[in-house]
Amino acid sequence: MQGKHSDRIIVAIDGHSSSGKSTLAKQLAKHLGYIFVDTGAMYRAVTLYFIENRVDLTDQEDIQNALDKIKIDFKNENGRNLCYLNGQLVEDRIRSIEVSSLVSEVSAISAVRKFLVAQQRLMGKNKGLVMDGRDIGTVVFPDAEVKFFVTADRNIRAQRRYLEFKNKLRNVSYEEIFKNIIERDLTDTQRSDSPLKKAEDAILIDNSQLNQDEQFDLALSYVKKALEQSSK
Ligand code: DC
Numbered sequence: 001m002q003g004k005h006s007d008r009i010i011v012a013i014d015g016h017s018s019s020g021k022s023t024l025a026k027q028l029a030k031h032l033g034y035i036f037v038d039t040g041a042m043y044r045a046v047t048l049y050f051i052e053n054r055v056d057l058t059d060q061e062d063i064q065n066a067l068d069k070i071k072i073d074f075k076n077e078n079g080r081n082l083c084y085l086n087g088q089l090v091e092d093r094i095r096s097i098e099v100s101s102l103v104s105e106v107s108a109i110s111a112v113r114k115f116l117v118a119q120q121r122l123m124g125k126n127k128g129l130v131m132d133g134r135d136i137g138t139v140v141f142p143d144a145e146v147k148f149f150v151t152a153d154r155n156i157r158a159q160r161r162y163l164e165f166k167n168k169l170r171n172v173s174y175e176e177i178f179k180n181i182i183e184r185d186l187t188d189t190q191r192s193d194s195p196l197k198k199a200e201d202a203i204l205i206d207n208s209q210l211n212q213d214e215q216f217d218l219a220l221s222y223v224k225k226a227l228e229q230s231s232k
Contacts, residue, residue, distance in 0.1 A: 008034070008129075009128075010124055010129050010141050010143075010144040010145055011034070011146045012136035012147045012148070013025050013130065013137075013147075014132070014133060014134055014149050014199070015148070016185055017181050018181055020207055020212070021150045024150060024205075025132040034128045035128060035130070037129065038081065039116065039133035039134075040134075041083040043106065044103050045070070046067070046115075047102050048085060048090055049086075051102065067112065072085060073087075101180060103184075104183065104187035107191075108191035108192075110193045113135075113194055117139065134188055135194040135196070137199035137201075146222055147201060148205055149199070149204050152208040154181055158177050158181050159174070161177050205219065
């Protein structure tokens with residue numbers, strides 16, 4: 001499917017925490033031969049840096065000085081897209097409950113968003129990209145050819161995330177995960193800068209009753225339509 005830049009499109013995927021956005025984004029990117037970018041990982045990497053370097057979240061100067069020292073990269077290894085912070089592999093550490101508990105607060109800071117959105121736009125300059133996050137269809141790429149808004153019942157999201165943690169032998173309770181999901185939904189949708197919301201032209205996918213393959217087939221049918229449109 002890979003073609004000239006003009007044949008390639010941008011697929012923007014937004015949605016609630018633990019709704020399976022990244023899984024869908026990865027599947028689509030693999031199928032299309034596109035780049036996949038998990039922007040949540042970028043906000044998580046900044047949060048990890050802020051925690052480790054005790055950045056004062058109420059001090060704009062402290063925040064800006066810290067951002068000036070942060071470099072985030074993704075490297076594809078054995079089919080996995082791994083996040084590096086200043087040259088160090090942080091893929092596992094950015095998924096910890098400590099980072100999950102602070103990331104919504106950090107991602108509400110405008111200086112942080114400005115810093116990451118600029119990098120995300122650069123990643124899409126040649127198109128051929130599937131990007132997932134909270135503001136991709138509304139702010140980062142408002143002209144994306146396809147936009148999805150992914151959600152599921154909050155109990156189902158918490159249950160799926162709990163099983164994921166359990167499989168990785170992480171000691172976190174279901175209640176802790178459920179509470180984190182509720183809190184993040186609230187902070188993400190209520191912040192003043194780029195709140196999580198469905199873009200008017202986004203396709204809503206509620207996957208509460210769908211498995212991963214069913215979700216993928218549904219999304220792919222829309223992507224195929226958009227590819228036909230853009231090649232006309
Ligand atoms: O997708 P995720 O759960 O890993 O994202 C972690 C947090 O980062 C999420 O609670 C809100 C924030 N985020 C954001 O504000 N904007 C994005 N484009 C991606 C994530």
